[in-house]
Amino acid sequence: MKLSTSHLLSVASLPVFAFAHADNHHHHRQILAASSSSSKSGALSPSSAPSSSTTLSSFPPSFSLHSQNPTAVPLSSIVVNAPSAPTSIMPTPATAGTKPSGIPNAPGLPDLSTLLPGNYPALDKPPPTDSPQVQQWIQEVQQSGVEIPSFSPNVAGGCPANPAAVADSSRCWWTCGGCSRSSDITTCPQKFTWGLTYDDGPAPYTPDLLNYLDQVNLKSTFFVVGSRAISFPGLLQQEYLKGHQIAVHTWSHPSLTTLSNEEIIAELGWSKKIIKDVLGVVPTMMRPPFGDIDDRVRAICKAMNLIPVLWTRISPTATFDTDDFNIHGGVTSVQQVLYNWENILGNVSTINTGFIVLEHDLFQQSVEVATGYILPDALAHQPQFNIQPVVNCLNLQAGDAYVETNDNSTNPLPLSCTYTYSFLLFVFRFHNLTSQPLQPLQPILPIQHMSLAVAAQERPRIVPFLGLLRTRVSLPSSPPCSAFWRSLSRRCP
Ligand SMILES: [Zn+2]
Numbered sequence: 001m002k003l004s005t006s007h008l009l010s011v012a013s014l015p016v017f018a019f020a021h022a023d024n025h026h027h028h029r030q031i032l033a034a035s036s037s038s039s040k041s042g043a044l045s046p047s048s049a050p051s052s053s054t055t056l057s058s059f060p061p062s063f064s065l066h067s068q069n070p071t072a073v074p075l076s077s078i079v080v081n082a083p084s085a086p087t088s089i090m091p092t093p094a095t096a097g098t099k100p101s102g103i104p105n106a107p108g109l110p111d112l113s114t115l116l117p118g119n120y121p122a123l124d125k126p127p128p129t130d131s132p133q134v135q136q137w138i139q140e141v142q143q144s145g146v147e148i149p150s151f152s153p154n155v156a157g158g159c160p161a162n163p164a165a166v167a168d169s170s171r172c173w174w175t176c177g178g179c180s181r182s183s184d185i186t187t188c189p190q191k192f193t194w195g196l197t198y199d200d201g202p203a204p205y206t207p208d209l210l211n212y213l214d215q216v217n218l219k220s221t222f223f224v225v226g227s228r229a230i231s232f233p234g235l236l237q238q239e240y241l242k243g244h245q246i247a248v249h250t251w252s253h254p255s256l257t258t259l260s261n262e263e264i265i266a267e268l269g270w271s272k273k274i275i276k277d278v279l280g281v282v283p284t285m286m287r288p289p290f291g292d293i294d295d296r297v298r299a300i301c302k303a304m305n306l307i308p309v310l311w312t313r314i315s316p317t318a319t320f321d322t323d324d325f326n327i328h329g330g331v332t333s334v335q336q337v338l339y340n341w342e343n344i345l346g347n348v349s350t351i352n353t354g355f356i357v358l359e360h361d362l363f364q365q366s367v368e369v370a371t372g373y374i375l376p377d378a379l380a381h382q383p384q385f386n387i388q389p390v391v392n393c394l395n396l397q398a399g400d401a402y403v404e405t406n407d408n409s410t411n412p413l414p415l416s417c418t419y420t421y422s423f424l425l426f427v428f429r430f431h432n433l434t435s436q437p438l439q440p441l442q443p444i445l446p447i448q449h450m451s452l453a454v455a456a457q458e459r460p461r462i463v464p465f466l467g468l469l470r471t472r473v474s475l476p477s478s479p480p481c482s483a484f485w486r487s488l489s490r491r492c493p
Contacts, residue, residue, distance in 0.1 A: 107281065
């Protein structure tokens, strides 16, 4: 995979932009899943790639950093085919029952002595969909009440290979055009707040990143690849115990829009399962590999109670992607990555929200550029950045990152919204059947997302309310009932 000429053009002509990430992920996937079916590889490519005669003569790009780590690996050593640096000691599994300090109601860690890799799909391979586990998850999705759009999967080859999907704006395909829905997390709300994320681990150099984050007292979100979580379960536990957020990044790192519904369910289901088996908790957030998401993938995520987290994108050519992943493969240089980083910083000051950047902990080079240069530079930034895991940058609690510890009263999860909506539809339909006056139910009709948690709180009022419906007695319209409807009108994330 080459660096596309459109990248060179955008870098040369639009100096304040960090360029879109899509093309480099051809390469990303090839490395991650080189042995998997070629029909699904290379699914993504730039949405617009005008040919250009721009050459490499302008490289290396210039950049200036406010600060760097005194023990940073020299830039001249952060290169393709760099000799492998010694790895830190890989953490062994923690004692069963240990709890993370930052989540008071967390369950204890499971006993990993019973964790058998043979009970999971093969590493970095798409999991089969005919296993009893996947069949169970498929059934759960079908019963979730979430309507999954019926359009067919994309074909490999990205935007140019899928012109109909690109043209169909109702699909809201983020990769080609940057369409996002309100259910996607793409920024942190507060200006100068950075929702720090690393993808594709846990991996051999992740301990170096964790050590540095400890030194400077930072916490991150880790989007973990399920098949690597089972390779390094002690490391995943250490991330979690240290207070970092753990989230889903699929089992084998495919482009989700190219998969069937069943294949997407298998990828997400196995990732949730391995994290639950290693940590005792199931994440509430996920990141689609390559950011490849459309409304079909979104619906399946919702049915599986996962909130999609992308990264900040303020224009087709200003995407907050460092491209750090591609130093390892020789597709880009560390100088280019730091140039991209500097452009991201330039864009940060122009937006009114905080931001989320795409970075990785899979390879030595990405960890070296993060710990040696990007993070020290960010810590020296003025005005100061507030650097947090995504869950915290959204003003949620650390425990809201997991189903078991989520505060349902303040953070209703995607699926609970649907259940309640289904419930209210049921109430509405039932009410119509009873021919009772419609007036008291009208306020619920425009509301698309509601919280089961709120409904649970209101259970003492809902139960007699349903009783009233069942006996065809007129609905209560007293002030407590009005307050009840108002309380149901809060929107889910
Ligand atoms: Zn990834």
